[in-house]
Amino acid sequence: MSDTPWIAAQAAAGFLAFGAVAWQAYRIRQGNEVAHRALIASEAVAIDAARARLDAQAPAVTVRLTDVAWPPHGASQFGVIAGEWPAGYEWHFPAKESERIVLQARVLVENLAPEQYVSVEYGGNLIREKDGRRQPVRPAVLWPSGRSTVSQNLFLQKDFTVKELSENYEARQEGRPLPHRVTGTVTVHERRDNGVTDTWELELTGCPVRPDKTRSGIWVVDTESGIDCLEFDSHPTHQRTYWLSRRRQERLPEPTYRSEGTEGSRPLP
Numbered sequence: 393m394s395d396t397p398w399i400a401a402q403a404a405a406g407f408l409a410f411g412a413v414a415w416q417a418y419r420i421r422q423g424n425e426v427a428h429r430a431l432i433a434s435e436a437v438a439i440d441a442a443r444a445r446l447d448a449q450a451p452a453v454t455v456r457l458t459d460v461a462w463p464p465h466g467a468s469q470f471g472v473i474a475g476e477w478p479a480g481y482e483w484h485f486p487a488k489e490s491e492r493i494v495l496q497a498r499v500l501v502e503n504l505a506p507e508q509y510v511s512v513e514y515g516g517n518l519i520r521e522k523d524g525r526r527q528p529v530r531p532a533v534l535w536p537s538g539r540s541t542v543s544q545n546l547f548l549q550k551d552f553t554v555k556e557l558s559e560n561y562e563a564r565q566e567g568r569p570l571p572h573r574v575t576g577t578v579t580v581h582e583r584r585d586n587g588v589t590d591t592w593e594l595e596l597t598g599c600p601v602r603p604d605k606t607r608s609g610i611w612v613v614d615t616e617s618g619i620d621c622l623e624f625d626s627h628p629t630h631q632r633t634y635w636l637s638r639r640r641q642e643r644l645p646e647p648t649y650r651s652e653g654t655e656g657s658r659p660l661p
Contacts, residue, residue, distance in 0.1 A: 446588050446634050452504040453580045455592040457626050459498040462619040464600045467492040467551035479615040489555035495574050497596050501543035503534040510534050511583055516576035517550040548594050550574040558611055561599040573597040585638050592630040598622030
C-alpha cells in the first residue's frame, strides 16, 4: 500500500494547525490593538483634561505691536535715533549705502488678570528707550490690573544699512524671504512649578527703500506704499508650554495621536 494518502493527510493536518495558530495570533493581536487604542484614548483624555486645567489657571497676558515708525528714522553709531528720513530722500550707491535706517515698533505687554502677577523675560532686539538712548531690557514683574499693567517704553528695534534694506527689496521682487529682520521674544510665566509658559515671537521687516525708477544707483524712501511696505503682525500668536515640573524641566507630553515635534507646547491665538 502506498504511503502517499497518509503523507497528504499529514500535510493537510499540518496546514490546518498552522491556520488555527495564525488565526489565534491574529485575534490576540487584534485584541492587543484594541487595548492599545483604548490606552491611547484614555491617556489623551487625561492629558487634555490637564491642559484644560492649566489653560484655566494661565496668566491673562496680551502682547501687541503698535506705533510702527513711519517715515523711518536714521541712527547714529552711538545707538541714538536721529531724525526721520523724509519721503523721497535719496541715497547714491555706493557712496551713501552705509547710512542707516531704524525699523521700530512699540511693544505693549499687558497683564489683564485682576490679582495674578507674572514674570516677564525678553530676548532678541527688544530694548527700552530713555532720553533717546537704547537700554537693555531686564526680566521684570508685570503687576495685575489695577496697578501698572503695561510694560512701558518697550520697543522692537534695530537699525540696518540702506544697502541691507535694498537687499530686502530685491528679495521681495524675486519672491524670496526677506533676509534682514527685527526679531524678539516675550516670555511670561506665573512662577508655579506646575503651570504654563507663554512665548511670543515678534518680527518686523520690510522694504522702506526702493530704487529710483529713472536713475541707476539711486535708492529712495518709499513714498508710494508708505507703512504698507513693512511687514509685521500687530497681534502675534504665541506658543504655550505645559509643565509637569518647571523646576525639573519636565513637560506635559502631547497625546500620542498628535504630530511629533510639538511635545508639551502648542500655538495659541
